[in-house]
Amino acid sequence: MMAIIPARPLPLVSLQQAGKCYGKGAGKVQALQEVTAGIWPGEFIALCGPSGSGKSTLLNLVGGIDYPTSGEVWLMGRNLRLLSDRETARLRAQSVGFVFQFFNLLPVLSVYDNIYYPLMLNGYSRKLADEQVMAMIERVGLINHYRRPPGELSGGQQQRVAIARALVKRPALVVADEPTGNLDMRTGEEIIELLLEMNAQSDTTLVISTHSPQLRASARRILEIEDGKLKDD
Numbered sequence: 338m339m340a341i342i343p344a345r346p347l348p349l350v351s352l353q354q355a356g357k358c359y360g361k362g363a364g365k366v367q368a369l370q371e372v373t374a375g376i377w378p379g380e381f382i383a384l385c386g387p388s389g390s391g392k393s394t395l396l397n398l399v400g401g402i403d404y405p406t407s408g409e410v411w412l413m414g415r416n417l418r419l420l421s422d423r424e425t426a427r428l429r430a431q432s433v434g435f436v437f438q439f440f441n442l443l444p445v446l447s448v449y450d451n452i453y454y455p456l457m458l459n460g461y462s463r464k465l466a467d468e469q470v471m472a473m474i475e476r477v478g479l480i481n482h483y484r485r486p487p488g489e490l491s492g493g494q495q496q497r498v499a500i501a502r503a504l505v506k507r508p509a510l511v512v513a514d515e516p517t518g519n520l521d522m523r524t525g526e527e528i529i530e531l532l533l534e535m536n537a538q539s540d541t542t543l544v545i546s547t548h549s550p551q552l553r554a555s556a557r558r559i560l561e562i563e564d565g566k567l568k569d570d
């Protein structure tokens with residue numbers, strides 16, 4: 338009798354000898370060298386390494402914000418090299434949420450509208466999106482603040498808005514670049530708790546670059562990077 342081997346799910350992201358070089362001639366920087374790795378549904382990955390080792394560069398490739406200068410990146414089963422900028426932007430809008438160290442919120446919009454924004458880009462009317470936006474606001478603990486502009490909130494609260502914005506469209510993948518880097522230790526710990534909770538409660542895969550020992554300790558998988566090379570997985 339033939340054994341039935343359960344199919345392994347496809348990776349959300351597959352990097353195949355992906356490299357990234359900035360600049361030309363004497364100013365050339367090889368920020369990433371032949372990185373091969375897969376990121377699978379449901380994972381919580383900490384990307385660790387010293388300053389300048391290539392963490393942000395790698396995250397930008399993983400999230401489809403940037404392209405490799407050598408090798409291939411496949412996002413949601415699509416080879417980014419074969420997609421137009423517009424197609425990549427659409428794929429990103431549907432499938433990837435981003436969280437940044439300095440929050441990158443839109444200061445002229447309210448907390449509510451910052452969180453609604455990615456749904457708007459995906460064609461949702463305010464009416465259709467309202468329940469989803471309000472549920473997210475509640476989950477990140479900002480129910481008393483959603484009418485305010487983000488500039489009036491503390492750093493930790495602003496990062497909660499950014500996490501809600503990244504997760505509201507229920508993306509397959511969330512990429513976070515040092516999400517606790519601009520927060521004090523206690524607030525950073527709360528944000529890590531929130532990210533862990535979000536990962537546990539949904540199928541969202543999280544890839545987080547960090548210098549935080551707590552985040553490193555909480556991750557189920559650690560990618561170590563040094564001088565643009567993946568050292569350990």
Ligand SMILES: Nc1ncnc2c1ncn2[C@@H]1O[C@H](COP(=O)(O)OP(=O)(O)OP(=O)(O)O)[C@@H](O)[C@H]1O
Pocket residue numbers: 359360366367368386387388389390391392393394395
């Ligand atoms: N846009 C750019 N143009 C030129 N060089 C760049 C650019 N972005 C990054 N680099 C260089 O690429 C290398 C890797 O940078 P990267 O920002 O990916 O490191 P990192 O590990 O995220 O650092 P940090 O922990 O300090 O944020 C560094 O040498 C950096 O100077």
